Amino acid sequence: MDNTDQQKFSETTLHTEPVYQGRVISLQVETVRLPNGETAKREIVKHPGAVAVLALLNDKMLVVEQYRKPLGKSQVEIPAGKLEPGEDLLEAAARELEEETGYRCDSLRHLSSFYTSPGFCDEILHLYVAEQLSKGTVHLDDDEFLECEAITLEEAQQLIKQQKISDAKTIAAVYAWQIYKLTGSFPA
Structure with a gap:
């Protein structure tokens, strides 16, 4: 077009x-x-935009489970959060990863950016992959309650079937990870 x-x-x-x-x-x-x-x-x-991180640790993906009030249920998602005004995207992705999972990374790579609901919202989400993780410190917001877990690709696929993973960013991350495992590289 x-x-x-x-x-x-x-x-x-x-x-x-x-x-x-x-x-x-x-x-x-x-x-x-x-x-x-x-x-x-x-x-x-x-919306100010957001970052999300597909964090890989020992052939597992780090996810967080938290209650999502608009859905009325808990969801399993990749670490993510909104951008602060003027914030660098890589710094925001690294910040969200450590705040929610307690892990730092040596390598962050941009996978894709996409609009979450362009019919009514201007939110753009920037998806990154993080590898070479090391232990850091969890820093949750006062109103944030979640648990972090590392899951296999097969567990992620099962959670999608059960609709415990049902948000677009996490599903996109799982499919990108699946392509990586099949081909040895992330989709361009």
């Missing part, structure tokens, strides 16, 4: 109404002009 194809679908913002400003997200309603000249409303969640 070239630039002219993208332009034929673009929407022009006519008015923005802030609705909510929170600690992590904000919500705004935009009135837009559609490609056909009509107008419509768009509810948009603004």
Whole structure:
């Protein structure tokens, strides 16, 4: 798809109404002009972006289990967290890895960046792989309760089937790890 194809679908913002400003997200309603000249409303969640880490230790993946209130259940996920304003992506990934798992890494490599829910949110998530791990110190936030565990690829696949792993970033990480194990390199 070239630039002219993208332009034929673009929407022009006519008015923005802030609705909510929170600690992590904000919500705004935009009135837009559609490609056909009509107008419509768009509810948009603004998010600072996040990092996530596929951390490999002795042929196992580090995961954290924590309760996710929007889902009403506990989930098993790779370590992840939101970006602070102006924060370097590599530093953020290293920070989140140690804060949630208690491990540091000598090597961080970018795998992919993707939008989590582009229909209503601008959050972009940067996925990294961490290898050559060494013990550090867990530093959980005051409102953060989780447990860290190392699981095999087969255990991760089983957790996906059981929907205990059901978030996009962790599923993407598991599939990237599976490709790595099959081919010897991570997908480009």
